[in-house]
Amino acid sequence: MDHATQTVNLRIDALRNTWAGPFSMSIDRGTCLTVTGASGSGKSVFLRMVADMDAAEGKVLLGDEDRTTMPAPQWRQKVTLVPAQAGWWAPTVAEHFEEKNKTTATELARQLRLPEDIFSRQVLRLSTGERQRLALIRALVAKPAVLLLDEPTSSLDQESVAAVESLLASELERGLVLILVTHDPAQAERLGNQTMHIKDGKVLPA
Amino acid sequence: MKTILLHPTDLSIAASLVIVDIALSIFLRLGLHKQIAIAATRMVVQLVMIGYVLKFVFALNNPAATGLIVMIMVLVAAREVAARPDRSLVHGQNYLIGLVSVAGATTLASVFALITAIRPDPWFDPHYTIPLVGIILGSVLNAGSIALDGVLSGVEAAQPGIEARLMLGHPYWSAMATLIRGSIRRGMVPIINQMSAAGIITLPGIMTGQILAGLDPVEAVKYQILLMFLLSGASGLVAVAVAYSAAWRLTDGRQRLRLDQLR
Numbered sequence: 001m002d003h004a005t006q007t008v009n010l011r012i013d014a015l016r017n018t019w020a021g022p023f024s025m026s027i028d029r030g031t032c033l034t035v036t037g038a039s040g041s042g043k044s045v046f047l048r049m050v051a052d053m054d055a056a057e058g059k060v061l062l063g064d065e066d067r068t069t070m071p072a073p074q075w076r077q078k079v080t081l082v083p084a085q086a087g088w089w090a091p092t093v094a095e096h097f098e099e100k101n102k103t104t105a106t107e108l109a110r111q112l113r114l115p116e117d118i119f120s121r122q123v124l125r126l127s128t129g130e131r132q133r134l135a136l137i138r139a140l141v142a143k144p145a146v147l148l149l150d151e152p153t154s155s156l157d158q159e160s161v162a163a164v165e166s167l168l169a170s171e172l173e174r175g176l177v178l179i180l181v182t183h184d185p186a187q188a189e190r191l192g193n194q195t196m197h198i199k200d201g202k203v204l205p206a
Numbered sequence: 207m208k209t210i211l212l213h214p215t216d217l218s219i220a221a222s223l224v225i226v227d228i229a230l231s232i233f234l235r236l237g238l239h240k241q242i243a244i245a246a247t248r249m250v251v252q253l254v255m256i257g258y259v260l261k262f263v264f265a266l267n268n269p270a271a272t273g274l275i276v277m278i279m280v281l282v283a284a285r286e287v288a289a290r291p292d293r294s295l296v297h298g299q300n301y302l303i304g305l306v307s308v309a310g311a312t313t314l315a316s317v318f319a320l321i322t323a324i325r326p327d328p329w330f331d332p333h334y335t336i337p338l339v340g341i342i343l344g345s346v347l348n349a350g351s352i353a354l355d356g357v358l359s360g361v362e363a364a365q366p367g368i369e370a371r372l373m374l375g376h377p378y379w380s381a382m383a384t385l386i387r388g389s390i391r392r393g394m395v396p397i398i399n400q401m402s403a404a405g406i407i408t409l410p411g412i413m414t415g416q417i418l419a420g421l422d423p424v425e426a427v428k429y430q431i432l433l434m435f436l437l438s439g440a441s442g443l444v445a446v447a448v449a450y451s452a453a454w455r456l457t458d459g460r461q462r463l464r465l466d467q468l469r
Contacts, residue, residue: 051373052460072460077375087366089384135370142374 009177010079010146012050015058020045020201022058027146027194032168032178034192036185042201043181044084047148050179051081062145080144084151084181086135088123093134096123101141108137112163128155136164146177153187165190209419221246263332272332276339283343284308287448290351293358294469299455303354307447308346315342315440323432341412341433342440345400349393349441350448356389357452358468368463378461379453386449393445397438404434 009029016022020042027033035043049056052072060067060079067075090096097105097119109118112133118126126134132155139147149168153161168191172178182188188195197204224246231239263271288294288304295303316339320326326334361368364385371381404410405427409417412433416426458464 053369053373053462055458055460055462072462073372073375073377075375076373080375081373083369083373085366087368087370089364089367089371089381139374 009063009175010050010179011059011061013059013061015046015049015056015060017045017049017054017056020049020198021056023049023196023203024058025194025196027177027179029175029177030172031193032172032180032191034188034195035179035181035198036183036188036195037198037204041198043198044150045201046198047081047083047150047179047181050146051076051079051148053081077142078144079146079148080139080142081148082135082139082150082152084154086131086138088131091122091124092119093121093123093126094119096134096138097141104141105137108140108167109134111167112137113160129157129160132156133160133164136167140167140171144176146179147171148179150181151183152180154183161187260332260336263336267332269328269330272330272335275332275336279336279339279343280309280312281305283312283347286347287350287354287444291355291358293362295358295452295455295467296469299467300354300358303448303451303455304350307350307444307451308343310447311346311350311440311443312339312342314443315436318439319432319436338433338436342436345397345437345441346444348396350444352396353389353393353445354448354452356392357385357449357456360385360389361456361463361468362465365463365465372461372463378457378463381463382453382456386453389449390445393449394441397434397441401434401438404430410434 009027011026013024014022015024023046025033035046037043045054048054050060052060052067052075062075062078067079088096094102102119106119110116114130114133118130118134123131132152136149136152152168153164156164165187168176168178168180172191178191180188180191224242227242228239231237231242259275263275284304284307285301286304287308288298288300291300294300316335319338320329320335324334324338368381368385372378400408400410410430410433413423413426413430416429417423456464456467
């Protein structure tokens with residue numbers, strides 16, 4: 001295998017919009033970049049630009065594949081964003097999961113300390129923390145190469161935070177590239193291999 | 207049967223009912239009295255004007271004059287379709303969508319009726335063309351504005367769900383399918399209601415008019431059935447056209463949801 005594609009997985013080159021960026025970095029397979037900064041500093045905008053949900057200038061490559069060479073949905077299947085408040089498009093939880101992913105999803109739900117019958121429940125009746133974990137599972141079962149997480153544990157109790165972190169750690173071991181926005185310096189310390197601090201849309205030098 | 211002609215005094219007496227509406231609005235603080243007054247005045251002025259215009263155009267019996275009237279009617283309906291939704295697209299794209307869909311659906315339905323079922327001689331005979339286009343436009347306006355409003359006013363509320371699907375790599379049109387389908391369905395509800403209620407709950411306007419004017423009820427019913435079919439076809443066409451073109455204007459080459467296209 002080509003050395004470059006094997007180790008460098010996500011490469012971001014001068015990614016910017018009218019007020020945020022430029023952002024440049026490369027993140028290896030199996031490593032995690034943590035992004036910190038105050039609310040409104042541009043962390044979520046950065047994630048949306050990487051997922052190609054917001055228009056941006058600059059280049060983003062996965063391995064040696066430029067995202068402009070593939071249709072946007074294909075890019076988002078590989079580089080999946082889970083926003084802080086994930087959306088739901090059907091009344092029950094189960095409708096958000098493909099039949100072929102149900103077994104994996106159930107197993108992940110168990111790992112994340114979600115109740116057994118969670119998939120048959122109504123989305124409207126879920127707690128914020130339950131929704132947050134289900135949105136993470138929904139993204140993980142599709143096996144993305146890169147996962148962009150916007151404060152994935154903000155509404156969770158300590159035990160669930162630990163469960164999510166250990167799940168993420170095992171995904172990292174399997175080669176996932178992770179960009180994690182977090183307000184918790186300890187979490188950044190535990191999971192991050194590199195850190196980026198954003199203020200007013202710009203990267204602050206470490 | 208002799209047609210009973212109405213006098214201006216008869217109309218003034220009926221107008222007192224509008225005054226009752228206005229009084230109710232003020233009393234119940236509905237905030238509608240200005241709108242009711244404006245709508246009622248508009249209605250009177252528009253109808254009186256069209257009465258004289260039609261009299262003149264019927265006398266001319268000329269394709270260009272007929273075409274001009276039809277074009278003006280289509281433009282006004284397109285404007286109404288575009289202006290009705292709470293939210294609109296930037297750069298006046300509402301008007302373009304309204305015009306193309308309204309003109310397309312109305313032309314298809316009325317030409318279809320004129321060359322197959324009604325076949326007046328000449329085929330553009332304004333006695334048939336103008337009222338036919340008018341009736342079709344009424345339904346098209348209803349269906350088109352409701353469907354357009356469904357997409358434009360619904361998309362913000364639906365944004366989290368739509369974007370969640372986009373983020374998981376679903377194509378834009380799958381992510382939008384629920385909203386588009388719901389909007390088309392809402393646009394079609396009035397004509398479906400109209401068809402199911404026709405004859406039992408309501409006596410449709412055209413039929414009533416023809417009967418009042420002395421036509422045999424069964425003949426009037428045949429006309430009404432033909433019209434209902436035309437209206438349902440035209441409503442469906444315009445709702446589909448409007449919903450899809452609005453959704454198409456809300457995305458870009460990278461299948462994003464572009465709410466910045468909304469005003």
